[in-house]
Amino acid sequence: MLQVNDAPLPYEPGMTVRDILKRKNYIWRMIAVFVDGELVPKAKYDTRQVPDGADVKVIHQIAGG
Amino acid sequence: MSVAYDPKVRTTYTDDVPRLRAAHNVLLEVPFTASLPDRGYTRRTLFIDLDTMTVKEKPITEEMIDVFTGGRGFGLYYLWHAITPQTKWNDPDNTLVISPGPISGNPQYAGSGKSLVVTLSPMTGIPIDCNVGGYFGPFLKFCGFDALEIRGKARNETIVVIDGPRGMITIEEAPEETTDSHIAAELFTHMYADGPKDFVNVAVVSAGKAAESAYMGCLNFSWYDPKRGAVRLKQAGRGGTGTVFRDKKLKALVIRSQKMGSNLNNAADLPTVIKVGKNINQEIHDHDDEQCRMRRQGTAHLVETMDAYDLLPVHNFQYGKHPDTPKIDSTVWDKRFTQGIPDRCWYGCGMACSKAADGHVVRTGPYKGDIVTVDGPEYENVGGLASNCGLFDPDWLLEVNFYCDTYGIDTISYGTACAFVMECWEKGILNAERTGGLDLTWGNGESEVELLHQMWRGEGFGVTVGKGVRFMQNLFIKNGWGDPQYIRDIGMQIKGLEISQYMSKESxxxxxxxxxxxxxxxxxxxxxxxxxxxxxxxxxxxxxxxxxxxxxxxxxxxxxxxxxxxxxxxxxxxxxxxxxxxxxxxxxxxxxxxxxxxxxxxxxxxxxxxxxxxxxxxxxxxxxxxxxxxxxxxxxxxxxxxxxxxxxxxxxxxxxxxxxxxxxxxxxxxxxxxxxxxxxxxxxxxxxxxxxxxxxxxxxxxxxxxxxxxxxxxxxxxxxxxxxxxxxxxxxxxx
CATH class of the missing domain: 1.10.599.10 (Aldehyde Ferredoxin Oxidoreductase Protein, subunit A, domain 3)
Structure with missing residues (x-):
């Protein structure tokens, strides 16, 4: 199980950051992703695998409003 | 690139300018000495009393600057001293204040051309403040004033002209011109500019005819867009500023400024201002395409995101998404907005997000058949006028957007009010007898725009809608038209003002x-x-x-x-x-x-x-x-x-x-x-x-x-x- 923004998300082997974003329907372009506190560069969303039990933060930068 | 709509082709309304101007009756001419700000402040306020036809200057004290800074602060300060706890929005004592603030008028840093409008709101009975673009506020400073305060009511249709280069303020009766802003702003720009090259130095504030019957009237602040050869509009939208304006029988405020310069604020440290200005515009240049795409889509870029996160209001804020959202999302507006023109509502803004849909052929009402440029739609208009009302047709949205603007109606309040009456229709609280025959089924764009035409004519159920959700809640409950608790629960207003277009249930x-x-x-x-x-x-x-x-x-x-x-x-x-x-x-x-x-x-x-x-x-x-x-x-x-x-x-x-x-x-x-x-x-x-x-x-x-x-x-x-x-x-x- 992963924690994504403090909510549980079932883990699947080989899951990448991009997979998490798709699963959560996080389509906002202005995001910063941290896996266990480490910032993941945008260029690595497709390749960076996330380990089971990881604490993932997908920080949506505020805009609009 | 959108090539289907020529940004220079539109119906023009200026043929009659000489005759219209000849009908004016100049009531008062007051010479004044125009001056430029020093370190962002002119330290003068222009006060106009329409009851007594008085024009005078007030000094701005150091204490005012120290405590209230400018803009909204100055507006609240003047309003406080103008009214009493018993004053109502339509009393002559209610003042309308426009104040740009010390940074306004700066052309180096993106987004530095705003004005703040403050008045006692017809919707809420408390002060309203609106932040609006367009050139009027900066030009006010360049004529020598940090604020404009207007009290009283004119006897007849009146305009106020502040002409900095001539050093003259005039109050004129102007009986012939329409008040509808897409025409009024163009007419007065042409009327008071010193030839076409001077159009960019004229700005107009106006409110359309529907603002006379509605409480949710807005003000339109203009600027001249030389790439289109068009007068564009931004709105001081919320709380009925346009209603107060029309109640004072103001048809327009017209300002003419000296030619724009790079440091008319007389900045204390211009190199620093230039440096931070370059930084932000470079950032926008380098990253806007990968971030919000404001330069192509304006705030309409938010539509599909709000839908994806269950935040886009649908059917009077019942739901946060709809399967038809792709029909009105940013991909549609990316194509429909004219691209390649820097759509900035003030000089030097690299964000340039004042997008426009050119070539809209008006479908209904007094301007049916005219070709117009629609300012927007911005996100709030898509959320309020479209999805919240179950409308997923971009052409009807443009039609409603256009008429809201030119008639002087706040799109946010109107969208939320329409959504309310559509839910009331669905639940049987309203029916054809109560709406005068209008079918208010979700998504009925024709009815949505007809309500605006009724406001404009001052007749029918549209006048009721124009007074806002709180007014309607009280009316429907008084008439016994439904469960009072339900009507209170679904009426999306607080303090009498309609809620803007984000779902808040889960936040x-x-x-x-x-x-x-x-x-x-x-x-x-x-x-x-x-x-x-x-x-x-x-x-x-x-x-x-x-x-x-x-x-x-x-x-x-x-x-x-x-x-x-x-x-x-x-x-x-x-x-x-x-x-x-x-x-x-x-x-x-x-x-x-x-x-x-x-x-x-x-x-x-x-x-x-x-x-x-x-x-x-x-x-x-x-x-x-x-x-x-x-x-x-x-x-x-x-x-x-x-x-x-x-x-x-x-x-x-x-x-x-x-x-x-x-x-x-x-x-x-x-x-x-x-x-x-x-x-x-x-x-x-x-x-x-x-x-x-x-x-x-x-x-x-x-x-x-x-x-x-x-x-x-x-x-x-x-x-x-x-x-x-x-x-x-x-x-x-x-x-």
Whole structure:
């Protein structure tokens, strides 16, 4: 199980950051992703695998409003 | 690139200018000495009394600048001294103040051309403030005035012309011109410019004819767009500013400025201003395409995102998404907006997000068949006029958008009011007999625009809709047209102002952002949905209260200075989250530092992050006391309708049953199994309203207010607003 923004998300082997974003329907372009506190560069969303039990933060930068 | 709509082809209305001008009757001519600001301030206010036909100047004191800064602060200061607690919006004493703020008029830093409009609102009975683009405010400064204050009522249709290069202010009766803004703004620009090359130096404020019957009338601020050869409009939308304007029989304010220059503010430190200005425009240039795409889509870029996160209002805020959203999302507007033209509402703004749909052929009403440029739609118009009303047709949306603007109607209030009556229609609270035959089925664009035409004609059910949701709630309940509790629950207004177009049910902080806003529920004070609902960065009441302290105050500061909020966080440095971990990043600290440098660079006065917030706190608390003075400003007026907090109907609950059942089980600690939907809704209501009240307690405490929402004496002293008349308002509430 992963924690994504403090909510549980079932883990699947080989899951990448991009997979998490798709699963959560996080389509906002202005995001910063941290896996266990480490910032993941945008260029690595497709390749960076996330380990089971990881604490993932997908920080949506505020805009609009 | 959109090639189907020629941005230079539109119907023009200027053939009759000589005859129209010949019909004017000049009532008063007052010479004045135009002057430029020094370090952002002219230190003069222009006061016009339409009752006595008086024009005079008032000095702006150092104390005014020290406590109220400018913009919204000056507006509130003048309004406070103009009215009494008994004054109504349509009394002659109600003043309309336009003040640009010390930074406004700067062409180096993106978004530095705003004006603030303040008046006593017909919708709420308390002060309203609107932040608006267009050239009028900066030009006011370049003519020599930090504020324009207008009281009284003219006897006949009147215009005020402030001509800086001629050094003359005139008040003229203008009987012939239409008040509808797409024409009025063009006519007066052509009438008072010294030839076509001078069009860019003229700006017009006007409100259309529907603002005469509606309470939700808005003001249109113009600027001349030389690439299109068109006069464009931005709106001071909220709270009925246009209604007050038309009640004063003002047809237009016209201003003519000297030619624009690079340092008409006479900045104290121009190199610093240029440096931070270059930084922000470079950032926009480099990153806007990968971030918000404001330059191509304006705020309409938000539509599909709001839908994806269940935040786009659908059917009067019942739901947060709809399968037809792709018909009105940013991909549609990317094609429909004319691209390749820098759509900026003030000089030098690299964000250039004032997008326009050219070549709209008007389908209905007095301008049927005309070809017009529609300013927008922005996100709020898509959310309010379209999805919230179940309308997913971009052409009808353009039609409603166009008529709202030219008739002088606030698109946010109108969208929310239309959504309310459409739900009332669906539930049988309204029927054809009660609407005068109009079918208000969800998505009926023709009826949506017909309501506007009725407002314009001053007849029919449209006049009722134009008076807003609170007026309609009272009317429907009085007439016995439905369950009063249901009507109260679904009427999306707070303090009498309609809620803007974001779903707040799953963001407690946003419920507070709306309901605790001084002027009523407008998102420009606080937009915390991502921080709260999505990022889960402010989980406790204290966290949310801290956010509801900082962000409304930070955003208030834009309105003191004459700045646009959008270049603050609709563009962000790519390393923002690396440099600033956690919630601090939401402040975009690098941009805050830009603003500190910009302020000091223009005014020469030092400012740090703490004193920036304190500048706002003086004005913010003053406005809260102002509400108190007008008989409001306490806790009971900070309560949202339940539709903004949780599910009102079974359909709403059952559409998201998994979410709501899960919350009962995981957060409330009640097993939903075996319970009816009604029982579960009742549990939700108790839980949600309970935590809303806990939030209010925490926010009041953080803001230095009593549990009833009144600023304490210590707060008044701390922010230097313990003037005797302010203290006299507050003291009886402190026990």
């Amino acid at each position: 407690l902080a946003q419920q507070g952002g709306y309901a605790l806003a001084n002027k009523g529920p407008q998102h420009d004070e606080a937009w915390l949905i991502f921080m709260d609902m999505v990022n889960n960065q402010i989980p406790t009441f204290e966290d949310k209260a801290e956010a509801l302290h900082y962000f409304p105050l930070f955003r208030t500061w834009f309105g003191l200075q004459g700045l646009c909020k959008l270049p603050w966080n609709d563009i962000e440095p790519p390393d923002n989250h690396e440099k600033y971990p956690g919630p601090e990043a939401a402040k975009v600290p690098a941009h805050v530092d830009n603003y500190l440098a910009l302020y000091t660079g223009i005014t020469g006065k030092p400012l740090d992050r703490k004193s920036l917030i304190e500048q706002s706190e003086s004005v913010y608390n003053f406005q809260r006391v102002f509400n108190l003075r007008m008989g409001q400003g306490v806790r009971e007026f900070d309560m949202p309708p339940y539709r903004a907090v949780g599910p009102v109907t079974k359909e709403e609950y059952e559409s998201r049953a998994e979410r709501y059942d899960g919350q009962l089980k995981d957060i409330v600690g009640v097993d939903p199994a075996g319970k009816t939907t009604e029982e579960k809704m009742a549990l939700h209501r108790e839980w949600r309203m309970g935590r809303y009240n806990q939030l209010v307690d925490a926010v009041y405490k953080r803001r230095g207010w009593t549990p009833n929402g009144v600023p304490t004496m210590e707060t008044l002293k701390k922010f230097k607003i313990d003037f005797p008349d302010v203290v006299a308002v507050v003291r009886p509430h402190l026990g």
